[in-house]
Amino acid sequence: MAQLEYSPPQLLAALCSHLMQSGVLAPFTAQQLATTAYAFSALDHFPGEQLLGLLAERCLAVRGALDPLSLSHVLWSLARLGYAHKPFYEQLAPLVSSFGWKRLVGSGRESLLGLE
Numbered sequence: 001m002a003q004l005e006y007s008p009p010q011l012l013a014a015l016c017s018h019l020m021q022s023g024v025l026a027p028f029t030a031q032q033l034a035t036t037a038y039a040f041s042a043l044d045h046f047p048g049e050q051l052l053g054l055l056a057e058r059c060l061a062v063r064g065a066l067d068p069l070s071l072s073h074v075l076w077s078l079a080r081l082g083y084a085h086k087p088f089y090e091q092l093a094p095l096v097s098s099f100g101w102k103r104l105v106g107s108g109r110e111s112l113l114g115l116e
């Protein structure tokens with residue numbers, strides 16, 4: 001939908017409602033969580049503070065499985081959507097550091113910051 005720039009409000013509301021149900025996000029992989037967060041930001045759709053909190057909580061639970069690209073999608077997307085829970089970002093800071101400077105500013109899909 002994001003690539004089509006198509007975001008029907010009723011569909012997005014139903015999706016958000018479903019994702020907030022207990023246990024729905026539990027089986028999501030790190031990449032699926034990152035893609036979900038990225039899709040909301042690409043569609044410029046604020047899914048609500050509660051759902052952002054649930055996404056952030058699950059991202060923290062699977063942070064060891066986040067690769068540089070998934071981590072960058074999570075950080076960029078949640079920040080763009082206005083998620084301002086400082087402890088979330090503080091808990092991911094060591095992961096950012098663990099990738100090392102070359103992985104952060106490298107080129108292409110291996111770059112966390114997307115810098116060339």
